[in-house]
Amino acid sequence: MPLPELKLISRLRRYSRHQRAARSRTNAIATGIGDDCAVLRIPPGHEILATTDFSLEGVHFRREWHPAESVGHRCLARGLSDIAAMGGDPIAAFLSLALPKGTRQNWVDRFFKGFLNLAAEFNVSLAGGDTSQSPDGVLADIIMVGSVPKTNAILRSGARPGDRIYVTGELGGSAATLDLLYSGRKKKLDPRRFPNHFFPTPRVNIARVLREKQMATSMIDISDGLSTDLSHICAESRVGAKVWASALPLATVAGRKVDLELALHGGEAYELLFTAKRGIRVPTQIVTVPVTCIGEIVRRKNLTLVRTNRTRTSLPVRGWQHFQQPTPDK
């Protein structure tokens, strides 16, 4: 059964008490769950970051494909990844959660297990939220509040012609996993074998290094796919980009490298896409994650894909509609 709001809140509060260590370490949460608002403190000289992301059943996940732990993990990962994309430090999460009649307590507990394990990894407190009965399906909305030293946020608008383009990790792994599920060849996948999709790691720690070393001129996360998110950087920076096809770090899923198309357009990933001035030495690995140079920013305002044989084609921006369609190009 869905718990009445008060019961769920008292449960949330108990959950969040387990996080007291995190809270007292940072002293960021002056008042948490149980009042009309949470009261947060940020370090002096910092600005506040805030972001919100839906995780809706049937749109962002399917209960038959995603174990509850994965739904909880991915829900929080979406928020953490947005904080990372600004070069920020996450502070507190708020969760609005609506459950349909008949949701089993066990599902809810496992959802919170996935959510809170990831929260603990990044020293983030669950500081509040809302609960409701849902008219249909599990509906979650994650709100993340973070901070960044004043004027140090890494925006989408800072890319300049000549800058090199970089990505963290590998591309297309999450979308290729979804492909396997959509193809019907697999009804269920072992989440531990497909962590890119089921338990992605938001790149908060890499982002912090980039900010501290002032390496990145612009940044975004690749939740909507490389072509779409690169187009956002280009639009906000009023520039264009060349992407070198052969340089793209293709993920390996179920024993084979993913297609170039999935690497270019597949979403549901939480890698970072950033630019850095040409002269800057960007390490090939940051906190053990590979960082790859995949292209360059140009003055002319469109996206070009450069293939190994040096042919150039326009790079279309396909957009990623989450689970509305099987894969962006099939």
Add this chain to the structure above:
Amino acid sequence: MPLPELKLISRLRRYSRHQRAARSRTNAIATGIGDDCAVLRIPPGHEILATTDFSLEGVHFRREWHPAESVGHRCLARGLSDIAAMGGDPIAAFLSLALPKGTRQNWVDRFFKGFLNLAAEFNVSLAGGDTSQSPDGVLADIIMVGSVPKTNAILRSGARPGDRIYVTGELGGSAATLDLLYSGRKKKLDPRRFPNHFFPTPRVNIARVLREKQMATSMIDISDGLSTDLSHICAESRVGAKVWASALPLATVAGRKVDLELALHGGEAYELLFTAKRGIRVPTQIVTVPVTCIGEIVRRKNLTLVRTNRTRTSLPVRGWQHFQQPTPDK
């Protein structure tokens, strides 16, 4: 049709540009819609307030009863009322909005009209959010960020035995309006004649006065009904309360005073409930809204209703389940 995310975002951005006046006045929004996070600034010496509230079709509103402007207004009012309940100043709103296939553009525009009119009234910017297709019904989640001078937030936990209990405005008006709709006697009500329910005013300005004059020892908003919300203050403050039935300011709806039961247990209202030390002179009106003393805090941890003939009965805590049931006691 539901707009694709980018279109809706560019529309949101245009909407929010109209609010530039508000932004530049406060300089609170360093980066708004169009990046991975919004970047906010709060005044030095302030703490951050954050809260989130669902507005789900069929749970918190019905499209056949509530005009789109009212849905947008009430959505934001829920967030503003939580900031008021802490004695805070609202800064920025974030809106997660999922629309079912087939939602008409006109409905969306009117929703934003209601939302942004109220935002302008309280000098609040729409600084970001998320959009999605909804599996079923209109789903909105409002996130409000505000601020309050350090350690000045008015919590639920500050009530002490001997304190007097106060409410702003009148009680039961919103619930009585819902009753009219549920009774079937009225299929549709003219929203202008029932503003308590369709266009409630969050009590931000009253709360600011209470904070500045340090008048309130505890505070909450009455969105879940007087008995429920008073029980929250009592639980957090570890005290009990006596409520004087004859003192309750009953609202007038469709020409008659609402029932005592609705005043005690009806929700969907955005009045403030607060306590103040016995000696303090609390004005009978603050920013033109009546403020009424309705009882006192006592040491014994339960709620008592004192009637005119001095009989005392236990005041049950009924809880308010939004639209899940017609009225709390029928």
